[in-house]
Amino acid sequence: MKPFVVVLIAIVAREARRFVGQRSRFIAALIRPLLWLVVFAAGFRAALGLSITPPYETYTTYETYIVPGLCGMILLFNGMQSSLSLVYDREMGSMRLLLTSPLPRWWLLFCRLLASTSISILQVYTFLGITALYGIRFEAAGYLSVLPALLIAGLMLGALGLALSSFIKQLENFAGVMNFVIFPMFFLSSALYPLWKMAESSELLHDICAANPFTHAVELIRFALYGQFNMSALLWTCGAALILLAIALWGYDPARGMIRRKG
Amino acid sequence: MSGLRVDQLSFAYGRKQALREVSFHIPQGSFCALLGPNGAGKSTLFALLTRLFTSRDGTIEIAGHDLSQAPRKALKQMGVVFQQPTLDxxxxxxxxxxxxxxxxxxxxxxxxxxxxxxxxxxxxxxxxxxxxxxxxxxxxxxxxxxxxxxxxPSVLLLDEPTVGLDAATRKSITDHIHALSQSEGLTVLWATHLTDEIQDTDQLLILHQGRLLEDGTAQALRGTQPLADHFLSLTEESTVA
Known part of the structure; x- marks a missing residue:
């Protein structure tokens, strides 16, 4: 058992060190949701009235509504970014090195996933700290109960990135993934508007949003922030995480050779 | 402990055949140079040897462990220096x-x-x-x-480890690995396209267009010719043919 733990600690520590070394990445990752919160939400506050649906028990401002969605956004962007950095050759080298370890490959990939998720969670808490200063606060227990929700959602989104990284052979830049994965996932979810609001404009859009695992990840986080538990969101997120993880492992299976590339 | 053994190894990227029935054996403690022009299939061979991906055709044995049957035992016995830098x-x-x-x-x-x-x-x-x-x-x-x-490890694989280095550094690294192979009984597979890194007593594999053209000691293969000339004539001949 010991080598498994040693590898886990080493991989998490490496990600943490890299993260500390890249302060600009950290700031960029925080600026994005903060802009949404301060600029976008402030503008929409007047335009959008929210009715009282669970987990909300009283009238909620739009800014309060989108905080869980923005937490999800941090996890989504980070999950993609850290896994897709593997596509670039510099990181691919470190992946190759990782895969020469005599430990099972599924464990190595899981450790890497857990490492990048831990970093994302750290960022989410920093974001929640800033929103608290901005005036949007949750119960103290909510900050604790959101941790497992963030972990599951983060693993799911990281697994999505890992799965993509094993299938995408060449990537000119991050923009392709932004356009085809991140934006559709983010906009077709309950992150920015509640699903019932979506249903008012289009049933089809509503159905797409309801099937989007990111919606369920956001709802899991939203309920957990209010100390509540959302069973269907948990099942959806866990299910998606397992499927995506299986695809990622399949993609990195040497016999399948999805990481085959010349050179 | 039986060094490194590759038997009937083939591999294709889709329809493009990158390796064709490559077989060789490097005895424990030997230094073996793998010489081939760019695109000969060296990197594919290394990817297969390091289990980045696997092939259904052929077998690879590292220090007596079959890489596809017992990958973890085999990887334990293997050290790798990749062509691309992998340091933080x-x-x-x-x-x-x-x-x-x-x-x-x-x-x-x-x-x-x-x-x-x-x-x-x-x-x-x-x-x-x-x-x-x-x-x-x-x-x-x-x-x-x-x-x-x-x-x-008992087997060390190096994929063009001297790329981008000056002549003196190249020589010092090449000499050092030769010495290590002798003093520690390390089996070395050294991929290169530079003939001056190879000593006469080394085992030499010449790979070209996915095929192993020659396998023997460098001296026996080159005869009286300088190795560079021998290599050029060999790869030019088969390119023309």
Whole structure:
């Protein structure tokens, strides 16, 4: 058992060190949701009235509504970014090195996933700290109960990135993934508007949003922030995480050779 | 312990055949150079040897362990120096090595003893606190070689390890690996396209267009010709044919 733990600690520590070394990445990752919160939400506050649906028990401002969605956004962007950095050759080298370890490959990939998720969670808490200063606060227990929700959602989104990284052979830049994965996932979810609001404009859009695992990840986080538990969101997120993880492992299976590339 | 054995190994990227029925054996403790022009299939062979991907056609045995049947035992016996740099530039030499030791399950005092021994072998001990970014190309390569020896493998694979280095550094690294192979009984497979890195007593494999053209000692293969001429005539001939 010991080598498994040693590898886990080493991989998490490496990600943490890299993260500390890249302060600009950290700031960029925080600026994005903060802009949404301060600029976008402030503008929409007047335009959008929210009715009282669970987990909300009283009238909620739009800014309060989108905080869980923005937490999800941090996890989504980070999950993609850290896994897709593997596509670039510099990181691919470190992946190759990782895969020469005599430990099972599924464990190595899981450790890497857990490492990048831990970093994302750290960022989410920093974001929640800033929103608290901005005036949007949750119960103290909510900050604790959101941790497992963030972990599951983060693993799911990281697994999505890992799965993509094993299938995408060449990537000119991050923009392709932004356009085809991140934006559709983010906009077709309950992150920015509640699903019932979506249903008012289009049933089809509503159905797409309801099937989007990111919606369920956001709802899991939203309920957990209010100390509540959302069973269907948990099942959806866990299910998606397992499927995506299986695809990622399949993609990195040497016999399948999805990481085959010349050179 | 039986060095490195490859038997009837073939591999294709879709319809493009990259390796065709390649077979060779490097006895324990031998230095073997794998010579081939760019695009000969060296990198594919290395990807298969390091289990980045696998092929259904053919077998690979590392120190007696079949890579597809017992991958973990085989990987334990294998050290690799990749062509592309795989060091964390912002971490110190020691931290880079600790990370690698952990990937092989070594930690604490055991890891430190191994790291020190590996650094001593490559005369790099005094640099262990330096950040990798501050090292020159030659020292970075030496560090990667030191790293590949931490888990005391019996087979060492190096994929064009001297690319981008000046002549003196190339020579010093080549000599060092030759010496290591002799003193520690290490089986070495050294891929290169530079004939001056090969000594007459080395085993030599010449790979071209995915086929193994020759396998023997460098001296026997080249005869009275300089190796570079022999290599050129061989690869030109088969390109024309």
């Amino acid at each position: 530039l912002d971490l110190t030499v020691h931290r880079n090595l600790t990370y690698f030791a952990a990937l092989h399950g070594f930690s604490g005092r055991d890891a430190n003893t191994r790291i020190e021994a590996a650094l001593d072998r490559l005369n790099m001990r005094e640099r262990q606190k330096e950040t990798v970014r501050d090292l020159n190309g030659g020292h970075r390569r030496r560090l990667e070689i030191a790293r590949s020896l931490i888990h005391t």
